[in-house]
Amino acid sequence: MTLILSNEEIDALLDMGELIDVLEDAYRELAEGRGGTRLRSDIITPTTLREDGLYALKSMDGVIPKLGVGAVRINSDILTFPQTGTGMRRVKVPAAPGNRYVGLVLLFSSHNGEPLAIMPDGVMQRARVGATNALAAKYLGREDADTLAVLGSGWQAGAQVTAHAAVRDLSEIRVFSPNKANRERFAREMSGIVGLEVRPCDDGETACRGAGMVACATNSYPPVFFRDWIEPGMHIGTVRPGATEVERAARDRIDVFSLLDHDDNAKLIYTHGVQVGEDKVGSYAVEHDAWHASLPSLPQIVTGQREGRTGDRQVTCFLNNLGLGYQFAAVGYLVHKRAREAGIGNDLPTDWFTETVHP
Amino acid sequence: MTLILSNEEIDALLDMGELIDVLEDAYRELAEGRGGTRLRSDIITPTTLREDGLYALKSMDGVIPKLGVGAVRINSDILTFPQTGTGMRRVKVPAAPGNRYVGLVLLFSSHNGEPLAIMPDGVMQRARVGATNALAAKYLGREDADTLAVLGSGWQAGAQVTAHAAVRDLSEIRVFSPNKANRERFAREMSGIVGLEVRPCDDGETACRGAGMVACATNSYPPVFFRDWIEPGMHIGTVRPGATEVERAARDRIDVFSLLDHDDNAKLIYTHGVQVGEDKVGSYAVEHDAWHASLPSLPQIVTGQREGRTGDRQVTCFLNNLGLGYQFAAVGYLVHKRAREAGIGNDLPTDWFTETVHP
Numbered sequence: 001m002t003l004i005l006s007n008e009e010i011d012a013l014l015d016m017g018e019l020i021d022v023l024e025d026a027y028r029e030l031a032e033g034r035g036g037t038r039l040r041s042d043i044i045t046p047t048t049l050r051e052d053g054l055y056a057l058k059s060m061d062g063v064i065p066k067l068g069v070g071a072v073r074i075n076s077d078i079l080t081f082p083q084t085g086t087g088m089r090r091v092k093v094p095a096a097p098g099n100r101y102v103g104l105v106l107l108f109s110s111h112n113g114e115p116l117a118i119m120p121d122g123v124m125q126r127a128r129v130g131a132t133n134a135l136a137a138k139y140l141g142r143e144d145a146d147t148l149a150v151l152g153s154g155w156q157a158g159a160q161v162t163a164h165a166a167v168r169d170l171s172e173i174r175v176f177s178p179n180k181a182n183r184e185r186f187a188r189e190m191s192g193i194v195g196l197e198v199r200p201c202d203d204g205e206t207a208c209r210g211a212g213m214v215a216c217a218t219n220s221y222p223p224v225f226f227r228d229w230i231e232p233g234m235h236i237g238t239v240r241p242g243a244t245e246v247e248r249a250a251r252d253r254i255d256v257f258s259l260l261d262h263d264d265n266a267k268l269i270y271t272h273g274v275q276v277g278e279d280k281v282g283s284y285a286v287e288h289d290a291w292h293a294s295l296p297s298l299p300q301i302v303t304g305q306r307e308g309r310t311g312d313r314q315v316t317c318f319l320n321n322l323g324l325g326y327q328f329a330a331v332g333y334l335v336h337k338r339a340r341e342a343g344i345g346n347d348l349p350t351d352w353f354t355e356t357v358h359p
Numbered sequence: 360m361t362l363i364l365s366n367e368e369i370d371a372l373l374d375m376g377e378l379i380d381v382l383e384d385a386y387r388e389l390a391e392g393r394g395g396t397r398l399r400s401d402i403i404t405p406t407t408l409r410e411d412g413l414y415a416l417k418s419m420d421g422v423i424p425k426l427g428v429g430a431v432r433i434n435s436d437i438l439t440f441p442q443t444g445t446g447m448r449r450v451k452v453p454a455a456p457g458n459r460y461v462g463l464v465l466l467f468s469s470h471n472g473e474p475l476a477i478m479p480d481g482v483m484q485r486a487r488v489g490a491t492n493a494l495a496a497k498y499l500g501r502e503d504a505d506t507l508a509v510l511g512s513g514w515q516a517g518a519q520v521t522a523h524a525a526v527r528d529l530s531e532i533r534v535f536s537p538n539k540a541n542r543e544r545f546a547r548e549m550s551g552i553v554g555l556e557v558r559p560c561d562d563g564e565t566a567c568r569g570a571g572m573v574a575c576a577t578n579s580y581p582p583v584f585f586r587d588w589i590e591p592g593m594h595i596g597t598v599r600p601g602a603t604e605v606e607r608a609a610r611d612r613i614d615v616f617s618l619l620d621h622d623d624n625a626k627l628i629y630t631h632g633v634q635v636g637e638d639k640v641g642s643y644a645v646e647h648d649a650w651h652a653s654l655p656s657l658p659q660i661v662t663g664q665r666e667g668r669t670g671d672r673q674v675t676c677f678l679n680n681l682g683l684g685y686q687f688a689a690v691g692y693l694v695h696k697r698a699r700e701a702g703i704g705n706d707l708p709t710d711w712f713t714e715t716v717h718p
Contacts, residue, residue: 007716033631036402038418043395045424048470055422055469057429059397063416065404065630070416074431075718076467076474096473096713103718104474106463108435110414111407114455115435115463122716155717271424272392348707354455357366357481358514359434359462 001347003117003336009345010123013338016159017166019131019331020138022067024302026330027135029066031299037062037326039266046273047078049095054079054274062326064333068111071329073121076102089219107332115353117336117345121328124335128327129320130159132260132298133237136318137213138167139301140258140308141235145212146171151204151225152218153177153186156239160215161190161198168213173198176207177218205229213237216245223247230254232313243319255314256307257295259321266322295319360706362476362695368704369482372697375518376525378490378690379497381426383661385689386494388425390658396421396685398625405632406437408454413438413633421685423692427470430688432480435461448578466691474712476695476704480687483694487686488679489518491619491657492596495677496572497526498660499617499667500594504571505530510563510583511576512536512545515598519574520549520557527572532557535566536577564588572596575604582606589613591672602678614673615666616654618680625681654678 005013029035040060047055056077063070078093094101103121108114137145148164150157153175161173173196177183180200187198201207208214208229214236218224225236227250236254238245251257296306298318309316339345364372388394397420406414415436422429437452453460462480467473496504507523509516512534520532532555536542542559550557560566567573567588573595577583584595586609595613597604610616655665657677668675698704 004711007714034404036404036416036628036630038400038402038626038628041397041420043397043420043422043429045393045395045422045469047424048427055424055429055472057395057420057422057431057467057469059418059420059431061400061402061416061418063402063404063414063630065406065414065632068407070402070404070414070435072416072418072431072433074465076429076472078472092717094715094717095471096468097471097709098713100710100713100715101718102467102472102474102713104465104712106433108416108461109455110404110416112454112456113414113435113437113461115461118712120712120714120716120718122714122718125718126716267397269395269397271395271422273424350456351459352363352705353463353477353479354457354459354461355366355479355481356453356459357479357485358451358453359460359479359481359484 002115002350002353003339003345004348005117005119005335005339005345007120007123009339010119010335013335013342013344014127016131016162019127019334020135020163020166022330022334023131023327024135026064026326027299027302029064030326031303031305034066035064035326037324039263039324040322041267041269043269044274045271049078052080053093060323060325062324062329063110064329065110067330067333068109069329069333070108070110071325071332072106073325073328074104089221105328105332107336114350117332119332119335124328124331126156126159128331129156129239130163132327133160133215133239133318133320134163134167136237136258136298137164137235140256140316140318141213142233142312145235147211148173149207149211149214150175151207151214151216153182157186157217158190160217161194164213164215165194170196174201174207174211176201176204218245220245226250227253230315234315236317237320238318239320241321246317253315254317256309256316257319258298258301258308259292259295259319261297261324262293263322361474361709361712362698362704363707364476364478364694364698364704366479366482368698369478369694372694372701372703373486375490375521378486378693379494379522379525381693382490382686382689383494385423385685386658386661388423389685390662390664393425394423394685396683398622398683399681400626400628402628403633404630408437411439412452419684421683421688422469423688424469426689426692427468428688428692429467429469430684430691431465432684432687433463448580464687464691466695473709476691478691478694483687483690485515485518487690488515488598489522491686492519492574492598492677492679493522493526495596495617495657496523496594499615499675499677500527500572501592501671504594506570507532508566508570508573509534509576510566510573512541516545516576517549519576520553523572523574524553529555533560533566533570535560535563577604579604585609586612589674591674593674595676596679597677598679600680605676612674613676615668615675616678617657617660617667618651618654618678620656620683621652622681
C-alpha cells in the first residue's frame with residue numbers, strides 16, 4: 001500500500017530531536033559518497049492566471065541507500081513579486097482549487113522501487129530547514145551557548161526554536177519581528193511548546209545582545225541582521241538562499257562560514273515571457289561563485305572532512321542555501337516509519353502507482 | 360479532482376495521429392523558447408534487493424505554457440545487466456509488490472498549479488517514442504517513402520508501425536527480429552491494427568531492401584542495422600540513446616543526422632558501490648561530444664531553424680537520444696483532455712495532493 005499523509009498527521013509524527021539525528025546520519029552518508037542528491041531545478045514560465053505572475057515547476061531528488069529510500073520533491077507554484085513596505089517579496093499564491101499550494105514529496109523504496117508514500121511538503125519543508133540550522137548550530141555554535149535570538153515570527157521561525165532547543169540546553173529565548181502583535185503571539189505560543197520563557201524584544205539588536213546563537217528566519221530580501229550586532233563567539237544561522245538576511249558588510253567580521261551544499265548542479269530554466277533580472281530572480285539566484293565554492297558544507301563539517309569553529313571567540317555563520325531533495329528522503333523516511341508504526345494515514349493501492357508495462 | 364489513469368485507459372485514449380500533431384506543436388514551442396525542459400537526471404546507488412542490481416531514481420520535467428501544463432516523469436527502477444546470447448542488456452526488474460515496475464507521470468496546470476493527473480508512464484513512454492520517430496521521418500524522410508522496415512518486434516516496435524503509418528501513405532511494411540515466432544506474431548497483430556500487410560522477413564537486410572524508412576526499435580546493445588544495407592534516399596530512425604542500433608561504420612554514408620535534443624543538461628549521479636564503467640553505464644551514457652553538439656535537433660528542424668534533408672538521394676538518420684520530461688507534458692496534456700471529455704479514469708480529491716501550508 002502507498003501511504004497518503006496530511007500535513008497535520010506529519011506534524012504530529014515528527015519529533016525534532018529524532019529528525020536532527022536522522023539528518024545528521026544522512027549528511028554523513030552524503031559527504032562520504034554513499035548518498036546521492038540531484039540539486040533543485042526550476043522551470044519558470046508565464047502563467048495564464050495573472051499577468052504579473054509566473055509559473056514555476058521545481059523538483060529535487062535524493063537517495064539514501066542506508067535508509068532504503070529515495071525521494072522526489074515537487075513544487076508547482078504560482079509566483080508573484082509584490083513591493084511591500086520593507087521591499088520586494090516573493091509570494092507564492094495558493095491558486096489551486098480551495099486556495100491551496102502544491103508541494104509534494106514522493107517517497108520510494110531503494111530496495112524494490114515501490115512508491116512508499118505521497119505527502120504534502122509543507123511541514124516537512126519547515127522541519128528540515130529548522131533541523132538543518134540546528135545541526136549547523138550544534139557543530140558551529142559554542143558548546144556553552146544557552147541563549148537563542150530568533151529574528152522573524154512566521155512559519156519558519158517556530159521550527160528554529162524547537163530545533164535549537166533540541167541541540168543546546170537553552171536558558172533564554174528571545175524573538176524580534178517588526179510587528180508587535182506577531183512577536184508577542186509567537187513568544188506565547190513557543191513558550192508553551194518548549195517550556196521556556198520566550199521574550200519578545202522591541203528591536204533586533206536587543207534580541208541578539210549576548211545571544212550565543214542567532215536564527216534568522218524571515219522571507220525578507222533586505223537584511224535583518226547587522227554588522228554592529230556581532231559579538232565574539234556568536235553563531236548566526238540563515239534560511240534564505242543568498243544569505244540576504246545578514247548585512248553584506250558583516251561578512252568581514254565572520255570567521256567561519258558554512259553552507260548546506262555547493263550549488264553547481266542547480267538548474268534554472270526560463271522560457272520567453274519571463275523577465276529575468278536581479279530583482280525578479282530573487283531567491284532563485286544560484287551561487288556559483290568562487291567564494292561559495294570555497295566554503296565547507298555542513299555535511300563536510302559533520303564528517304570532519306572540513307573544519308568548523310576552532311576557537312570560542314570565533315564568529316560562525318551558516319548559510320542554509322538551496323535545499324536538497326536528499327533532505328526530503330531523510331524526513332520522508334522518518335515520517336513514513338513513524339506513521340507505519342502508529343497506523344496513521346490513508347492507504348491507497350500501490351497498483352495505482354505502479355505498472356505491469358515495461359516503461 | 361486529480362485524475363488517476365491506468366495504462367489500459369491511456370492506451371484506449373491515445374490516438375497516434377493526434378499525438379504527433381500535439382508533439383509537433385510542442386517541439387515548435389520548445390525550439391522557439393516558449394517551452395521549458397529539464398533534462399533527465401539519474402541517481403544510481405546499490406540496492407539491498409540483490410547484489411548484482413542497482414537502484415536508479417530518474418526524473419525529468421517540462422512545461423508547455425501554450426498547452427497550460429507541466430509534467431514530472433519519475434522512474435524508480437531496480438536494474439540488472441545480464442549477459443545474453445547477443446550481448447549485455449540492461450534489464451529493469453519489476454520488483455515492486457505484484458512484480459510491477461514503477462514509472463509515474465505527474466501532470467500539473469501552469470494556470471493555477473494544481474495536480475491534474477497521476478499516470479503510469481509505460482504507454483505514454485512508448486507512444487512518445489513512436490510519435491517522435493515518426494515526426495522525424497515526416498521531416499527527414501522522402502515525401503514519397505511508402506515502405507517501412509521495422510527492426511525489432513517488441514513493445515516499442517508496435518508504436519513505430521502505427522506512428523509511421525500516420526505520417527506517410529504506406530504500401531508495404533516489413534519486420535525482422537531474430538526470433539521467428541515473435542516476428543510472425545508481431546506481423547499478424549500489427550497487420551490487424553494498421554490494416555496493411557505486415558511481412559515478416561528472415562533477415563534484416565531483406566527487410567530493409569528498398570525501404571524508404573527503417574525503424575530500429577530494439578533494446579540491443581550490439582548494432583542491428585549495418586553500413587551495407589544503406590540505399591540512396593533512405594531514412595533511418597533509432598530509439599536507443601547512443602544510437603548503438605546503427606553500426607558505427609555506417610556513419611560516413613549518412614548525410615544528415617538529427618537528434619531529439621542536446622544532452623548537456625543531463626545529470627548522472629553515482630554513489631559509492633556503483634561500478635561505473637563503459638559496460639555498466641550502458642544506456643546512461645550522456646553524449647556531450649562536439650559531434651552531437653553540432654547536430655540539428657528535431658525541434659530545430661520542425662521550426663526550420665536548421666536544415667534537414669535537402670535532396671532525394673540523401674541518407675538521413677534520427678537519433679532518438681535521451682528522452683524529455685517535456686514530451687510527457689505534451690502526451691499528458693492530450694491524455695488528460697481526452698479522458699476528461701470521455702469521463703474516463705478515477706478521480707481523487709485534489710486536496711490530497713495540495714496543502715494549506717506555505718511550502
